[in-house]
Amino acid sequence: MNTAPSVAEVRALIVKHKRWDLAFAVIGTLALMVGILTFVALFADMLIDGMPRLNYDFLTSFPSRRPEQAGILSAWVGSTLVMLVTAVAAVPLGVAAAIYLEEYAPKNWVTEIIEVNVTNLAGVPSIVYGLLALGLFVYQFGLGQSILAAGLTLALLILPVVIVATREAIRSIPSAIREGAYALGATRWQMVSQHILPYSIPGILTGVIIGMARAIGETAPVITIGALTFIAFLPPTPISGAFPFLSFEWLTAPFTVMPIQMFNWTSRPEAAFQANAAAAGLVLLVMTLSMNALAIYLRYKLRKNIQW
Amino acid sequence: MTSTVAGIPAIATVPPIVSHRLARRHTRHIKERIIEFFLFLAAASSVFTTFAIVYILVSESWVFFQQVPLRDFLFDTQWTPLFSDAHYGIMVLLSGTLVSSSVALLVAIPLGTIIAIYLSEFAPFTVREVAKPFLELLGGVPTIIYGYFALLFVTPLLQKIFPELPGFNLLSAGMVMGIMIIPYVSSISEDAMRAVPMNLREGSYAMGATRFQTALRVVTPAALSGIAAAYILGISRAVGETMILAVAAGMQPNLTWNPMEPAATVTAYIVQVALGDLPHGSIGYQTIFAAGLALMLITLFFNILGHLLRKYYRQAY
Amino acid sequence: MVATPIVEVTSAANPQQSKVLKAEVVDLNFHYGSVQALKGINMPLYEKHVTALIGPSGCGKSTLLRCFNRMHDLYPGNRYEGRIKLHPDDTNLLDPKVDPIEVRMRISMVFQKPNPFPKSIYENVAYGLRVRGVSKRSVLDDKVEEALSGAALWGEVKDRLRDLAFNLSGGQQQRLCIARALATDPEILLFDEPTSALDPIATASIEELIGDLKNKITILIVTHNMQQAARVSDFTAYMYIGELVEFDATDTIFIKPKNKQTEDYITGRFG
Numbered sequence: 001m002n003t004a005p006s007v008a009e010v011r012a013l014i015v016k017h018k019r020w021d022l023a024f025a026v027i028g029t030l031a032l033m034v035g036i037l038t039f040v041a042l043f044a045d046m047l048i049d050g051m052p053r054l055n056y057d058f059l060t061s062f063p064s065r066r067p068e069q070a071g072i073l074s075a076w077v078g079s080t081l082v083m084l085v086t087a088v089a090a091v092p093l094g095v096a097a098a099i100y101l102e103e104y105a106p107k108n109w110v111t112e113i114i115e116v117n118v119t120n121l122a123g124v125p126s127i128v129y130g131l132l133a134l135g136l137f138v139y140q141f142g143l144g145q146s147i148l149a150a151g152l153t154l155a156l157l158i159l160p161v162v163i164v165a166t167r168e169a170i171r172s173i174p175s176a177i178r179e180g181a182y183a184l185g186a187t188r189w190q191m192v193s194q195h196i197l198p199y200s201i202p203g204i205l206t207g208v209i210i211g212m213a214r215a216i217g218e219t220a221p222v223i224t225i226g227a228l229t230f231i232a233f234l235p236p237t238p239i240s241g242a243f244p245f246l247s248f249e250w251l252t253a254p255f256t257v258m259p260i261q262m263f264n265w266t267s268r269p270e271a272a273f274q275a276n277a278a279a280a281g282l283v284l285l286v287m288t289l290s291m292n293a294l295a296i297y298l299r300y301k302l303r304k305n306i307q308w
Numbered sequence: 309m310t311s312t313v314a315g316i317p318a319i320a321t322v323p324p325i326v327s328h329r330l331a332r333r334h335t336r337h338i339k340e341r342i343i344e345f346f347l348f349l350a351a352a353s354s355v356f357t358t359f360a361i362v363y364i365l366v367s368e369s370w371v372f373f374q375q376v377p378l379r380d381f382l383f384d385t386q387w388t389p390l391f392s393d394a395h396y397g398i399m400v401l402l403s404g405t406l407v408s409s410s411v412a413l414l415v416a417i418p419l420g421t422i423i424a425i426y427l428s429e430f431a432p433f434t435v436r437e438v439a440k441p442f443l444e445l446l447g448g449v450p451t452i453i454y455g456y457f458a459l460l461f462v463t464p465l466l467q468k469i470f471p472e473l474p475g476f477n478l479l480s481a482g483m484v485m486g487i488m489i490i491p492y493v494s495s496i497s498e499d500a501m502r503a504v505p506m507n508l509r510e511g512s513y514a515m516g517a518t519r520f521q522t523a524l525r526v527v528t529p530a531a532l533s534g535i536a537a538a539y540i541l542g543i544s545r546a547v548g549e550t551m552i553l554a555v556a557a558g559m560q561p562n563l564t565w566n567p568m569e570p571a572a573t574v575t576a577y578i579v580q581v582a583l584g585d586l587p588h589g590s591i592g593y594q595t596i597f598a599a600g601l602a603l604m605l606i607t608l609f610f611n612i613l614g615h616l617l618r619k620y621y622r623q624a625y
Numbered sequence: 626m627v628a629t630p631i632v633e634v635t636s637a638a639n640p641q642q643s644k645v646l647k648a649e650v651v652d653l654n655f656h657y658g659s660v661q662a663l664k665g666i667n668m669p670l671y672e673k674h675v676t677a678l679i680g681p682s683g684c685g686k687s688t689l690l691r692c693f694n695r696m697h698d699l700y701p702g703n704r705y706e707g708r709i710k711l712h713p714d715d716t717n718l719l720d721p722k723v724d725p726i727e728v729r730m731r732i733s734m735v736f737q738k739p740n741p742f743p744k745s746i747y748e749n750v751a752y753g754l755r756v757r758g759v760s761k762r763s764v765l766d767d768k769v770e771e772a773l774s775g776a777a778l779w780g781e782v783k784d785r786l787r788d789l790a791f792n793l794s795g796g797q798q799q800r801l802c803i804a805r806a807l808a809t810d811p812e813i814l815l816f817d818e819p820t821s822a823l824d825p826i827a828t829a830s831i832e833e834l835i836g837d838l839k840n841k842i843t844i845l846i847v848t849h850n851m852q853q854a855a856r857v858s859d860f861t862a863y864m865y866i867g868e869l870v871e872f873d874a875t876d877t878i879f880i881k882p883k884n885k886q887t888e889d890y891i892t893g894r895f896g
Contacts, residue, residue: 011727014727016758034487038446039442041457042453042461045460046453096351100348104348113355117357123607124611126550131578132364135367216450217448220575223579263551266452278456288450289445289449296444514736515806530742
């Protein structure tokens with residue numbers, strides 16, 4: 001039974017089928033365009049609404065009842081200090097956890113539980129971290145609604161990002177490097193600290209930047225712990241004139257951050273405040289996008305440069 | 309042979325001469341163990357975090373449920389915890405979450421899947437290299453900015469089509485949330501598709517299949533569990549999203565299935581309470597933990613489902 | 626090494642009674658980007674015979690095979706020069722105007738590693754027909770049974786056609802892939818080292834199958850195993866770094882090759 005169609009029939013069939021190829025290529029391009037155009041619209045919207053308000057005074061003024069005098073000084077200082085705490089807490093903890101999981105962890109149920117946990121934490125909604133921090137940091141530990149509490153909250157939030165990125169960086173180092181170090185008599189820690197860590201720094205950095213970009217834009221958990229929306233003063237400076245010249249009083253100070261300031265202005269009905277929101281949003285957007293772009297660029301460079 | 313065997317005891321009787329560094333291996337061993345212990349503690353911190361989340365949510369909710377029966381919590385159709393005639397029907401908040409998430413997924417799943425198939429199977433190399441970082445940036449935009457965009461750009465736009473649409477509504481918030489979720493769906497789905505071995509595609513092309521046939525009949529089924537995991541991540545993002553809804557959908561509890569109405573979600577309610585100043589330990593304060601527990605249970609369910617699917621998908625090849 | 630590849634088929638090289646030309650490779654050059662992988666190949670392919678391509682790894686035998694169904698079109702930067710004429714209609718398979726899909730609908734392929742689709746056994750075999758727009762159940766049922774029988778697999782799987790193809794053994798998977806290729810009645814069947822991932826017993830069953838199939842279909846097979854070439858093929862082409870060194874009846878190649886280099890390779894002194 002030979003039902004093979006003739007060459008002419010085959011050709012007609014192919015023409016018919018290839019229409020679907022073309023149709024899908026068009027649909028796919030359109031879908032991609034929806035994403036990209038939304039991004040462009042969002043950026044343009046921020047730019048048009050916020051650009052007129054963006055000037056030196058806006059960056060150096062406190063929020064105010066009068067929209068044209070309001071600025072984001074306390075917000076960006078607050079964001080910077082919170083990020084400092086977040087980085088100091090999340091980076092060592094995340095890198096150490098990743099090193100343990102990649103280089104030390106035995107294959108047993110404890111490790112399995114930790115692995116499942118890291119994956120699960122990455123999927124926990126950010127507001128739940130806010131509730132955790134409200135119950136634990138603010139009330140149980142008595143940290144209050146402080147920069148320290150906010151920084152630690154965001155550190156927990158980005159911990160999975162740092163761990164996953166570090167693990168990937170470590171995993172990409174070939175085992176020959178490890179064997180080479182061991183063959184010279186290195187202990188495990190010597191091998192890790194002198195070889196694995198230095199070689200995985202670019203990868204770790206990429207993960208840290210992405211994590212920090214996420215933390216700086218997070219609003220919900222910081223609101224949940226009770227950050228104030230109207231702060232017209234700065235936290236105490238970390239450097240003091242008298243001995244010991246370093247002060248940690250700022251850690252316990254009340255604060256606000258960029259996204260909360262933006263949220264506060266967005267929810268005001270006056271158009272003038274919404275222009276302030278757009279201007280704050282523009283600053284925030286440029287900050288997060290440049291951090292993300294830097295991370296993408298670093299990863300791209302990394303793939304190009306390293307050929308194990 | 310015999311000479312070697314005979315030689316061994318002779319060597320063993322001579323005291324071994326080794327370097328002093330090896331002689332100090334005991335302290336070195338202890339130092340190594342201490343380092344390992346600290347690294348273990350760091351890794352275990354993730355488990356502590358989970359325990360802390362569960363402890364806080366459950367202990368605060370426990371107090372709450374001693375005053376509000378679980379039956380009322382689940383089946384009451386009003387949510388007015390701050391009124392004198394207090395009702396605690398979580399259904400009201402869940403309806404907002406459900407409607408906004410459905411709108412978001414109706415946007416994100418089709419578009420995300422199409423983009424993934426297009427980028428993995430159709431797009432020329434340069435298009436993929438440009439589009440992927442762009443999508444990644446889309447996923448990196450802070451959600452408060454999406455909230456602003458939904459409230460002050462998308463809603464006015466939609467009001468031109470539906471003049472009766474209120475300023476706060478689930479539709480606009482849901483659509484923008486959908487756009488926000490696209491990168492999560494598309495990048496994980498695309499990874500799953502690209503993990504499909506080339507020889508499977510070759511097998512299909514060798515049968516005379518077109519690109520579209522290969523993508524739809526071979527690559528997509530082969531990557532199905534990975535794609536499903538991407539959808540589940542999208543769902544849990546949508547359910548847990550807060551700021552877009554708090555800004556653009558309003559904070560008014562409203563039991564509704566209509567996306568054209570304003571309604572508070574579980575997450576928006578938590579924000580609303582946190583913005584006010586409820587005294588620590590009051591029932592109003594505890595409602596947010598009960599709401600958080602409900603949220604956590606929903607996302608946990610989806611996360612576990614996603615984990616199982618990913619595990620299955622790793623086994624496939 | 627060899628100045629010009631000489632291809633000649635003497636009448637003495639005819640092991641079977643009739644010899645009809647099915648396809649003809651004419652002055653074929655192939656480039657992967659800037660690397661020339663095939664150089665001036667000329668070779669005939671006879672209908673309902675098995676032709677084997679042998680040679681050391683990297684000689685271009687798989688590259689040549691994959692020219693026949695334009696698999697190289699899937700990857701950017703590949704370039705063909707010359708022709709592969711398919712008889713009786715004299716279509717040049719490599720003509721850019723000829724759609725590679727049309728070529729692949731006429732010429733099917735079985736791969737080195739069994740690559741069943743993540744579908745049921747039935748759907749795997751029916752795939753080629755579905756791709757061609759056949760959806761009538763009775764037609765599909767008939768063709769699936771016919772193809773599975775043709776691949777000597779029907780008896781083993783007829784009670785579990787709905788099972789996932791991954792559950793079959795390696796040898797069964799490869800026979801399933803052959804059935805999949807047979808179901809669409811191809812004019813030529815290409816085999817790219819079809820047994821290299823299989824154990825000796827599965828290999829024997831595939832070789833036996835190839836012996837049966839050649840009564841119905843033209844076969845081109847790449848093999849790294851000279852004994853296999855000797856066992857299954859009627860004609861053999863020996864290739865070396867992109868050139869066709871010698872083409873002749875398999876018996877001639879293995880018993881009295883004309884070229885010294887072929888002889889060295891056959892006898893294991895080289896390669």
